[in-house]
Amino acid sequence: MHNNDIEVIIVGAGPVGLTLACELRLAGIRVAVLERRQERSRHSRALTIHGRTLEMLGLRGLDQRFVALGKCISSGHYAGLDTRLDFSGFDTPHPYTLFLPQDTTERLLEEQLLEDGVAIARGVLVEQTQQDDDGVTVAGTRDGAPFCLRARYLIGADGGRSLVRQQAGIAFDGVAATSSMLMGDVRLRHPPASPMLSLTNAAGSLMIVPLDQGRHRVIAMNARHPHAAAAQAATVEELAQASTAIAEHDFGLHDASWLSRFSDETRLARRYRQGRVFLAGDAAHIHMPAGGQGMNVGMQDAMNLGWKLAGVLKGYAADSLLDSYHAERHPVGVSLQHNTLAQTAMLTRFDARTLALRATISDMLAQPDVNRALASELSGFGLRYPAPLGANAGHADWTGRRVPDWLLRLTDGTAVGIHELLHAGKWLRLTVGDAGHAAQPYHFDAAWLTSLTIRPGCPQLAGIRSLLIRPDGYADHAV
Ligand SMILES: Cc1cc2nc3c(=O)[nH]c(=O)nc-3n(C[C@H](O)[C@H](O)[C@H](O)COP(=O)(O)OP(=O)(O)OC[C@H]3O[C@@H](n4cnc5c(N)ncnc54)[C@H](O)[C@@H]3O)c2cc1C
Known part of the structure; x- marks a missing residue:
C-alpha cells in the first residue's frame, strides 16, 4: 500500500467491494481494497445470482465465467410460497437465477481484480476514517502494525456493521430483529425426493436446496422457538429436530460444514453519500436473506457507483454526477426493505391467519401479471431509473x-x-x-x-x- 498514489479506498473485500474495485480498475483508477480477513471466507452464504446481476457481469464480458461454475434455475421463490416466480420469459441471455456459492463468486471477482493488477490488502483492520475538503484519511492496523492512508474518496463496502457508515455519522434506520432462522450446509442420509423442498405449516418453515459435492443447504424456523438469539450457537441436532418436526420426515442431517443463524433485522442507510464517503452493499442495507437479494442489489450498487466515480476522477464529469448515486440507488434499497419485510412476515409466523395469507398470495402469483411484477423486482430486470442524468429530454x-x-x-x-x-x-x-x-x-x-x-x-x-x-x-x- 503506497500512500501517494491511491485515488479510492474501498473497505471490505466482499462481493460488493470487489465488484466496485473491478469497475474502477477498468477505468484506470488507482484503488486500494482493505480487508481485515487474512483469507477469503469459505462460507457459501449467497447462493442466488439473479439474472440482472449476471447481465451486468456480461456488460464487462465476465458472465460466462460464473455461469460455467453454477446451476441455472428458471424459477425462484417469494417467501417460500408454493407458486414460484417465473424468470423464463425475460428478454435476456440469462432468464434464470444461477446457484453459485458466494465464496466462488468472490474468488472469481478477486481473480478478475488480480488480472487488472490489484491485490487485496489482507489482514488490514480499518479503525478510523475521516474526510476533509481534499480527501479522506483511513487509519488502522495491518498485521498489528499501525498504518495511515490518504485518498480522494472512501467506500464503505464493509458489511452490515459498517464502521465507515458509523464514523460518517449516517443513520441506519429500520426495524430490530424479532426472529431468527437456523441454517446449515450439511449432508443428508435421506434427501427429499425432489431436488428442492420448500414447506411452511403450523410447525414452522423449511427449505432444502442442493449445493455442490453432495451437500444441501437446510434453512428452518421452528414455530416453537422462533426467537433464538442470532448469537446463540447453532447445532446440527437443533436443525435436524426442526426439519423433522416440519416435514414429518427424518432427512438424516450430518457432517455440517457451516452452521449459522440469521435474523430479520432490516435497516437502510439514510444517505448513500456523505461528501467523499459512499456506502454500498450490506453497509447500506440489511434484511432477512429472502429471495436471494442482498448481494445482488449490492453488486448493482457497485455497478452504479463505479463509472460515476471514475468519470469524476478522470475529469470527464462534474462532482454533481455523484449525487445521482444516492438518488438512484436509495429508492432501490427502499423497495428491497419493503419486499423482504413482506416476505419475512409470511416466513416467520405460522398461525392460521398467516397460513391463509400465504395461500392467498400464492394463488395470486399464479396470475401471470402478478408473477411477472414480483419476478421483475427480485431478478432486477424491472429496475428503471426515473430521470435522465442531465437536462436532455427525448422519448x-x-x-x-x-x-x-x-x-x-x-x-x-x-x-x-x-x-x-x-x-x-x-x-x-x-x-x-x-x-x-x-x-x-x-x-x-x-x-x-x-x-x-x-x-x-x-x-x-x-x-x-x-x-x-x-x-x-x-x-x-x-x-
Ligand atoms: C444465509 C445467507 C444466505 C444469503 N443468500 C443470499 C442470496 O442467495 N443472494 C443474495 O444476493 N444475497 C444473499 N445473502 C446476503 C449476502 O451474503 C450479503 O448481502 C453479501 O455478503 C453482502 O456483500 P458485501 O460485500 O456488501 O458485504 P460482506 O460480504 O459482509 O463483506 C464485507 C467485508 O468487509 C470486511 N470488513 C468489515 N469491517 C472491516 C474493517 N473495519 N476493516 C477491514 N475490513 C472490514 C469484512 O471482513 C468482509 O469481508 C445471504 C446471506 C446469508 C447470511
Missing part, C-alpha cells in the same frame, strides 16, 4: 430503461450485441442510419464515449433515431 418511454442485449448491424454489416459494445465501461451512443439528430452526451470528454452508427432494421429500436446508453447498461435518453 419519455426510453429514459432509465434497461437495454437488453439486442443484436445490431454496424454500417460495415458486422453483427454485434449491444452488451459487447459496453465492455470497456464507456457511454455508448447509437445513431440509426444517417439520422441527422443524435442523442446528446453530457459535457464529458469524448474519451468516455463510444459513438457508432448502425444500420436501420433493429426492430427494438424502431421509431428512434439515436440512443444514449450509460456504462451500466441503462438508457439515458433517446431521440
